[in-house]
Amino acid sequence: MSNKRTELKVSAIRNGTVIDHIPADNTFQVLKMLNLDESNRQIYFGTNLDSKKFGKKGIIKISGKFFEEEEISKIALVAPSATLIEIKDYDVSKKESVRLPETVEKIVKCFNPKCVTNIQHIPTKFTVTQDHKGNMKLACHYCEKTMGEKHIEFL
Amino acid sequence: MSKLKGKSLVSITDYSKDDILRILDTAEEFEANQRQNILNGYVIASLFFEPSTRTRLSFESAVQYLGGSIIGFASADTSSVKKGETLKDTILTVSNYSDLIIMRNPMDGSARYASEVSPVPIINAGDGANQHPTQCLLDLYSIRKTQSTLDNIDIAMIGDLKYGRTVHSLVQALSLFGAKFHFVSPDSLKMPSSVKTWVKNAGLEYHQYTELTDVIPIADILYMTRIQGERFPDPLEYEKVKNSYILENAMLENSKDNMKVLHPLPRVNEITEDVDDNPKAYYFQQAKNGVYIRQALIATILGLK
Numbered sequence A: 001m002s003n004k005r006t007e008l009k010v011s012a013i014r015n016g017t018v019i020d021h022i023p024a025d026n027t028f029q030v031l032k033m034l035n036l037d038e039s040n041r042q043i044y045f046g047t048n049l050d051s052k053k054f055g056k057k058g059i060i061k062i063s064g065k066f067f068e069e070e071e072i073s074k075i076a077l078v079a080p081s082a083t084l085i086e087i088k089d090y091d092v093s094k095k096e097s098v099r100l101p102e103t104v105e106k107i108v109k110c111f112n113p114k115c116v117t118n119i120q121h122i123p124t125k126f127t128v129t130q131d132h133k134g135n136m137k138l139a140c141h142y143c144e145k146t147m148g149e150k151h152i153e154f155l
Numbered sequence B: 001m002s003k004l005k006g007k008s009l010v011s012i013t014d015y016s017k018d019d020i021l022r023i024l025d026t027a028e029e030f031e032a033n034q035r036q037n038i039l040n041g042y043v044i045a046s047l048f049f050e051p052s053t054r055t056r057l058s059f060e061s062a063v064q065y066l067g068g069s070i071i072g073f074a075s076a077d078t079s080s081v082k083k084g085e086t087l088k089d090t091i092l093t094v095s096n097y098s099d100l101i102i103m104r105n106p107m108d109g110s111a112r113y114a115s116e117v118s119p120v121p122i123i124n125a126g127d128g129a130n131q132h133p134t135q136c137l138l139d140l141y142s143i144r145k146t147q148s149t150l151d152n153i154d155i156a157m158i159g160d161l162k163y164g165r166t167v168h169s170l171v172q173a174l175s176l177f178g179a180k181f182h183f184v185s186p187d188s189l190k191m192p193s194s195v196k197t198w199v200k201n202a203g204l205e206y207h208q209y210t211e212l213t214d215v216i217p218i219a220d221i222l223y224m225t226r227i228q229g230e231r232f233p234d235p236l237e238y239e240k241v242k243n244s245y246i247l248e249n250a251m252l253e254n255s256k257d258n259m260k261v262l263h264p265l266p267r268v269n270e271i272t273e274d275v276d277d278n279p280k281a282y283y284f285q286q287a288k289n290g291v292y293i294r295q296a297l298i299a300t301i302l303g304l305k
């Protein structure tokens, strides 16, 4: 196998999705959150790559995978700057920035251990808001507590 | 008929300014004429998953003055909850037997959840550290009654402002009326930034202090709260501050004539007994106002007012 061919294999997928512009610090978090570490699909990723826009970025390419709305919400929570590029037959068929949803349901755990959703296993629901510094916050629909990005834990 | 008919009350923010004023006006009606047999034939469930004798008796008194019947339990020990029944099952069962459910539950957010599964309206009588809206309404009633208005009052809140849910709700509610806030607490129990952001977003002013004496001459309302030793990460720090937030009668000398002292009760030692005889002490009347407020809420939510 020649070097050239290996390089080609890493850089291009025939069908699937590329998640680009992930903040470099969160590349592994995105992989884990989408359970890509346990997937049987062909996955290529790089992190700490140079980016004009972000300084350092991560990129993930997943063969044969197209994301559902719920998974895109998840990506937006940990990588709000990410771009999703869908590839069909080596061509870009769709390219869009992820967008934070207004509400996040059933995918994130409330960080408050006394919250009813943690004690009685009730589906969670959060409103996406911002604090006065513009940081993303999730406000629990039930216990009304607000948590920041560092407390986000996926169910 | 009010649009509040059939609607649960979980959090004070569920109510608009008009909704709040409507409840206060109705409570005034009940203060003038407390015994009204309008709940004859109605069954109210009072589910206290944790004991709170004061709040429970106030609600039950409100139901009795209206001529209604009460079913329920005063603590989870004697109920099916102890056998592991889920909150949903308890609520669905009890809603078969009653027209309205009053619930106190130690789980944060339990009241919102109950209101979503229940076919009958829920009144939240306290859900853990989260909300206790009837306390907030009776505080507002007491403020309006003693100041003749809710608009633009100077309110000083003293004590544990970090964990005190009553002060958080009161800030949210008073923000609708344009108050000026004075927060007095030790450094480690300051008002959380989320509450201060709320004040800022309402375009209002707040000031922070560590000395109780600083706010006495400027306040219309002195809202005292308990400071609990277990809230302090460092017991030494508690020892240092625990006596700095005690109100004594002599300290009220240079307070405004219209000033009133409020406290959600029960108190421990943060207001000395010599304050009780001062006409500016209002905390026992404040507790009494709670019955009128609860009568007004129950009657309004059942569509009888």
Ligand SMILES: [Zn+2]
Pocket: A110, A111, A112, A115, A116, A117, A140, A141, A142, A143, A144, A145, B109
């Ligand atoms: Zn919660």
